[in-house]
Amino acid sequence: MTPSTPPRADPAERSRAIVDAARRVAETEGWSAVTVRRLAAEIGFSQPILYRNFPGGRDEIVEQVMIEGFAAMADELADPVGEGDRLAHVVHTYLAFAQTHPALYEAMFEARTRIVFATVQTPEPLRAAFGAFLRAVSAAGMAEQEAVVRAELLWSTLHGVARLAASERLDPALEQARLGAIIALFVS
Template identity: 35%
Template sequence: MPTQSRRERARAERRDLILRTARELAESEGWEAVTTRRLAEAVDYSQPVLYGHFKNMNAIADAVALEGVQELTAAMRSAREAGGLRALAQAYLDYAAEHPAVYEAIFVRPTELAFGTPESPSPLKDAFEEIVAGVQPFAGDDPETLTEVFWSALHGQATLDHSARLRPTHRKTRADLLVSRLTGS
């Protein structure tokens, strides 16, 4: 048994190294720079070793996305508990700005992850439920639809901010205005 658990630990460590390296490459050079050849060289394993962990590059990006959405959810939860919906909105936008490649993996890149279905991975459901928790007090009888509208507005701001289409000095003001309109305060 000890040998098996050592093998399992080594496999988990390799997987973590692959994901960490893919994320670092994507954050520094963009997802187009993350290829199996480049990743294999960076982690000092052969491409077949990568394929032993992940089916393809999209599977690697999806795994980075799932890790990222867990981080985003934790940031939103902490912010919401401390400062309500306004703080949640700011945490969402801050995460998108601080981790653009991870945000892209979660919400922009083509993915095989199912969003908004009963089969969605639990980290995706948890993220949505965290936004619902912030919106619910202001939602009336349809909190999920209002959550989708709110989330869409935040995503639009994050995407437009990333592509430098909006005034960077007004990011907080835009988020505050969105929350004010939604909450009536």
């Protein structure tokens, strides 16, 4: 028998269940295990119900995971309360986020999507996360273009460190020295 959705299920609740199931499967088995068929079986919905909520199928589901991931990252990267060092906060928080949420991080940065970065069409959660980098590297009197380039370089540096650390290509004994060096590179 084909699973089906309860007739009165709220579309927002169905979407939430689908996205949560995608993250759960990815966290335990990797993104290759996330298929529409697998998600339907996982949550007891029929495949047509999944496509009704996400007409773009798996790719659209992963995009939603990605957007939610950037929203969560933006929240964590937000200016620290009572702390004055935004740069150190961004460096430490970003790398901790990547380490704590490896499947989510992979979806955010390595999944092929239709989402465009660095344009007016970029979804707000992505712009909010980038805003934390921008605030961390901006200095009084700095030209906007220079600040954006520095923010992109900080983000790129941290992404490289996060990926190399995840694949155990960096010496863990050097972590504090590495973080200190990154911060020193970007101090205004």
